[in-house]
Amino acid sequence: MKQEILRLLKEEKGYVSGQALCDRFQVSRTAVWKAVRQLEEEGYVIEAVRNRGYRLTGCPDRLTEEELGAAIRGWAGRSICYREETESTNDLAKKLAAEGCPEGTLVTADYQSAGKGRRGRAWSSPKGEAVYMSLVLRPDLPPASASMVTLVGAMAVTAAVGRETGLSCQIKWPNDVVSGGRKVCGILTEMSAELDCIHYIVMGMGINTGQREFPEELREKATSLLLECGRPVNRCRLAAAVLEEFEGLYARFLEDGDLRGLAAEYNSRLAGLGREVRILDPAGAYTGVSRGIDEEGGLLVEMDGGDTRRVVSGEVSVRGLYGYV
Numbered sequence: 001m002k003q004e005i006l007r008l009l010k011e012e013k014g015y016v017s018g019q020a021l022c023d024r025f026q027v028s029r030t031a032v033w034k035a036v037r038q039l040e041e042e043g044y045v046i047e048a049v050r051n052r053g054y055r056l057t058g059c060p061d062r063l064t065e066e067e068l069g070a071a072i073r074g075w076a077g078r079s080i081c082y083r084e085e086t087e088s089t090n091d092l093a094k095k096l097a098a099e100g101c102p103e104g105t106l107v108t109a110d111y112q113s114a115g116k117g118r119r120g121r122a123w124s125s126p127k128g129e130a131v132y133m134s135l136v137l138r139p140d141l142p143p144a145s146a147s148m149v150t151l152v153g154a155m156a157v158t159a160a161v162g163r164e165t166g167l168s169c170q171i172k173w174p175n176d177v178v179s180g181g182r183k184v185c186g187i188l189t190e191m192s193a194e195l196d197c198i199h200y201i202v203m204g205m206g207i208n209t210g211q212r213e214f215p216e217e218l219r220e221k222a223t224s225l226l227l228e229c230g231r232p233v234n235r236c237r238l239a240a241a242v243l244e245e246f247e248g249l250y251a252r253f254l255e256d257g258d259l260r261g262l263a264a265e266y267n268s269r270l271a272g273l274g275r276e277v278r279i280l281d282p283a284g285a286y287t288g289v290s291r292g293i294d295e296e297g298g299l300l301v302e303m304d305g306g307d308t309r310r311v312v313s314g315e316v317s318v319r320g321l322y323g324y325v
Contacts, residue, residue: 001025002035007070009046009056017053042066061210061235063108063131071240074247076135077106085127087114090190090204093134097200098192105136108239129211129224131235134204135243139254143193146201147312148259148297150175150189151266152249153203157185158269159249160241161207165229170271173290173299173316177207178271182223184208205242209233260295267292272318277301280315290318 004025008016021032036046036054043060059067065080072078079102086092086109093107111127137149157177158169161184169179177185185207192199208224210232225233252261259266267273270292277290279301288301288309299311 001027001031002038003066003069005032005035006039006044006056006066009054010059010070012055015047015049015053015055020053039066059234059236061128061232063110063133063235063239067236068106068108068239071236072106072243073240074244075104076243076247076250077240078102078104079106081105081107083107083109085109085111085113088112088204089132089134090188090202093136093202093204094190094192094200097136097202101136103136103138106133106243107136108133130209131205131207131239131242133239134202135246137201137203137250139198139201141198141254141257142196143191143198145257145296146189146191146193146198147174148253149201149203149250150187151259151293151297152253152262153187153189153205153246154185155249155262155266155269156242156246157187157205157207159245160238161185161225163241163245164238165225165233167225167229169269171266171269172271172318173293174297179223179225179228183221184223184225184228207238207242209235209238256295258295259293259297263293263295272316275318278317279309279311280317 005021018029018032022029040046042064043062044056045058047055047057063082065082068077068080081092081096083092089107089109089112096105096107109132112132151174154171154175154177158171161167161169167179169177169184172178175187176183185205188204190202208222210226211224212226214222249262253259272290273292275290276287278285278287288303291300291302291308293299294310299316301309301311303309
């Protein structure tokens with residue numbers, strides 16, 4: 001009931017009468033008052049005026065179940081698990097997925113004590129300054145298709161950031177979103193599968209929203225939406241926008257079973273398209289010109305002799321990004 005009251009207060013520009021809330025939820029005025037008090041204890045500012053009712057005048061910038069539940073409309077985030085602090089939202093989401101949680105379960109946290117990036121790297125996770133969320137998916141696809149979900153997620157982030165901030169971010173293949181040549185979001189996709197089926201996919205996102213500064217080793221590589229657009233960004237609205245964008249893109253991906261219907265749109269956002277890129281391959285680094293992704297998400301790199309290599313793993317450094325010049 002508390003979450004539904006919050007949703008109604010957000011939707012109504014004026015006051016909502018206490019009696020209207022009682023009638024809607026078939027509860028007493030005391031029960032409504034207690035729910036409002038709980039919301040106030042969580043940081044919401046609610047005016048209560050005799051004979052007029054309640055009006056929401058301020059919201060905390062938190063990714064709680066109540067705040068997200070009032071903002072999310074689709075299946076992504078239908079079930080929300082919020083922790084003020086956790087080691088890793090991906091690890092918690094994998095645990096819930098293994099226990100049978102439904103597709104669309106969203107795990108969020110205000111702080112990660114052991115955030116993870118690709119290839120086992122640590123992910124800096126300061127409290128209250130970023131979006132940390134992981135979404136459980138259960139697609140009817142072969143395991144080989146799972147990596148493409150990361151690219152769909154990156155597209156959703158760029159679209160949502162554009163909606164909420166006006167910034168035109170780019171994607172650094174395969175899993176980073178960049179603004180002004182610096183990383184603003186990383187995506188980590190993990191999977192549990194057998195040879196012929198996927199049990200679940202967990203897509204984790206870390207979006208830098210409010211950081212004003214970064215550790216010295218990250219200052220040339222990382223940025224935040226606050227630094228890029230010059231104003232605070234509400235984390236809940238951004239998270240809800242990412243999920244909404246993802247639903248539409250993911251539906252198109254599932255319909256095709258690959259990225260054939262999304263590749264052109266992805267390439268329009270790809271950092272370094274048509275420019276020289278450096279591929280850090282375990283067998284030896286090489287350079288070529290980025291020609292975008294194919295329908296399976298591989299990066300096509302044109303070599304000096306005119307041949308094209310298809311990159312499916314490894315690190316990609318793009319001229320002008322992450323200190324590569």
